[in-house]
Amino acid sequence: MKIYNSLTKKVEEFVPNEPGRVNMYTCGPTVYHYAHIGNLRSYIMEDVLEKLLRYSGYDVKRVMNITDVGHLSSDADTGEDKMLKGAKREHKTVMEIAKFYTDAFFADCAKLNIKTPDVVEPATNCISEFIHMIEVLLDKGYAYKAGDNVYFDTSKLDNYYVFGNQNEDELVIGAREDVTEDTNKRNKNDFVLWFTKSKFEDQALKWDSPWGTGYPGWHIECSCISMKHLGEYMDIHCGGVDNMFPHHTNEIAQSESYLGHKWCNYWFHVHHLNDETGKMSKSKGEFLTVSLLEEKGYDPLVYRLFTLQSHYRKPLVFTYDALDQTAKTYKKLRNRISSLDAGGNVDESAVREWHDKFAEAVGNDVNTAMGLTLVYDVLKSDQNGATKRAVIDDYDRVLGLDLTKGSAGAQEFNANADGIDDPELIAHIEEKIAERAAAKKEKNFELADEIRSQLLSEGIVLEDTRQGVIFRRSN
Ligand code: AMP
Ligand code: ZN
Numbered sequence: 001m002k003i004y005n006s007l008t009k010k011v012e013e014f015v016p017n018e019p020g021r022v023n024m025y026t027c028g029p030t031v032y033h034y035a036h037i038g039n040l041r042s043y044i045m046e047d048v049l050e051k052l053l054r055y056s057g058y059d060v061k062r063v064m065n066i067t068d069v070g071h072l073s074s075d076a077d078t079g080e081d082k083m084l085k086g087a088k089r090e091h092k093t094v095m096e097i098a099k100f101y102t103d104a105f106f107a108d109c110a111k112l113n114i115k116t117p118d119v120v121e122p123a124t125n126c127i128s129e130f131i132h133m134i135e136v137l138l139d140k141g142y143a144y145k146a147g148d149n150v151y152f153d154t155s156k157l158d159n160y161y162v163f164g165n166q167n168e169d170e171l172v173i174g175a176r177e178d179v180t181e182d183t184n185k186r187n188k189n190d191f192v193l194w195f196t197k198s199k200f201e202d203q204a205l206k207w208d209s210p211w212g213t214g215y216p217g218w219h220i221e222c223s224c225i226s227m228k229h230l231g232e233y234m235d236i237h238c239g240g241v242d243n244m245f246p247h248h249t250n251e252i253a254q255s256e257s258y259l260g261h262k263w264c265n266y267w268f269h270v271h272h273l274n275d276e277t278g279k280m281s282k283s284k285g286e287f288l289t290v291s292l293l294e295e296k297g298y299d300p301l302v303y304r305l306f307t308l309q310s311h312y313r314k315p316l317v318f319t320y321d322a323l324d325q326t327a328k329t330y331k332k333l334r335n336r337i338s339s340l341d342a343g344g345n346v347d348e349s350a351v352r353e354w355h356d357k358f359a360e361a362v363g364n365d366v367n368t369a370m371g372l373t374l375v376y377d378v379l380k381s382d383q384n385g386a387t388k389r390a391v392i393d394d395y396d397r398v399l400g401l402d403l404t405k406g407s408a409g410a411q412e413f414n415a416n417a418d419g420i421d422d423p424e425l426i427a428h429i430e431e432k433i434a435e436r437a438a439a440k441k442e443k444n445f446e447l448a449d450e451i452r453s454q455l456l457s458e459g460i461v462l463e464d465t466r467q468g469v470i471f472r473r474s475n
Helices: 037-055 082-090 094-111 127-139 168-174 219-230 241-259 290-295 300-308 320-338 348-362 368-380 385-399 423-441 445-457
Strands: 002-005 010-013 021-026 059-066 119-122 143-146 149-152 191-195 234-240 264-270 273-275 414-416 460-464 469-473
Touching: 002 264, 021 037, 021 219, 037 059, 037 094, 037 234, 037 264, 037 273, 037 290, 037 300, 037 348, 037 385, 059 219, 082 094, 094 290, 094 300, 119 219, 127 143, 127 149, 127 191, 127 219, 127 241, 149 241, 191 219, 191 241, 219 234, 219 241, 234 241, 241 264, 290 300, 300 320, 300 368, 320 368, 320 385, 320 423, 348 368, 348 385, 368 385, 423 445, 423 460, 423 469, 445 460
Parallel strands: 021 059, 021 234, 059 119, 234 264, 414 469
Antiparallel strands: 002 010, 143 149, 149 191, 460 469
16 A cells, blocks of 8 residues: 655555554644534544554554643634633533533434544643653753743754645744744744643643642643554654644654654555635634535535545645535435345455455545545446446445445335346436435425326336335337
């Protein structure tokens, strides 16, 4: 398997530290609001990567943190602690907000078929681990106390900009807690490991530490939580591109200074989902969530398919027109699969061949679009229906699109009484049957009859039976 590594800026052959096993870490959400569909693009792609690794035979352990300690808003709109901002907005405590939005996040993930990582750890569970790491960094001379805070000293490192992202203008994009000028720092990029003086008078969550009552910096979370569950060596660390600087850069700085050796070998970064006016963010314009898409009538898996159609290393622009197009594609594809003739025996050796093809094609830097092309290749192939279905079932372990679970929007039972074998025609008929069922449901019998007549004019008869609709040619 090959993946692009942001550290080397190359597509590399993936070689884990321990043969057959993968340690994987994902930066989790900040739970002060719903995740927007941009955040979820990153989580879908990380989910595909995890599933692809399992599909390729690896035993994967994946860990995710939940950022429930407040940090400055990256949008710099109010300069307020994000968690506190959420709590005030909803007249709840910070912990209530954290619980509510953590649950909401995993509910969205479930709708998008994103598997919950093996370990999910909230930052507020690990305060003693953070304090320990900071103590070691102070002992080793990588950290210093100044003013009311403890800082990491970036001048102690030969190569702080590990991702090579020294372009100062670009660096501002990812800055969160350094929005305001801090005169206590020795160097411009030094970052806070522990705050003892809150920037916000009413900072909600504080803990005792050797440096006074306070709270941890953001980056320390991921270093500690990943080491707690994955040990000192990690194979793959994931996140959105905005996390490269300063978050991942700082994670590497403090982790490797603490450990005294290289920490993580591969860095997987998902590019942004943008709207037509630029990067999607929680404070900008329409707040695009999974629930909003559902309210507008979209199946969440249509959004999953939308993201799989393009490569994770390219920015993706969201428009409703593009999503409508994807909804049509999804419906057609599922209807086509559901109308496969289920007769015949599964050709196991063919299934294995198709499996290997998929592992190689998609395994070339998570090429999800190639995975989708292969689904169509399977449908066009001369395999029998049972084999096609088995192969698509196998592909869906990675794609996660529920491709073989009944037809989309159509009745579960549509019998192809005539053995019509043109997949395009079957998909068309299935689509019309679904539209007719929807019209009937809305008691629009005129439209239902019109659809039936239209099919008849195309030479297709529909027959309603107790089990469902049967279709056949009229002559
Ligand atoms: P946050 O909840 O802000 O910590 O972000 C959660 C994840 O979403 C992180 O991995 C971010 O890098 C990622 N992310 C934020 N905005 C976008 C976006 N517009 N498109 C894709 N990923 C994003
Ligand atoms: Zn992180």
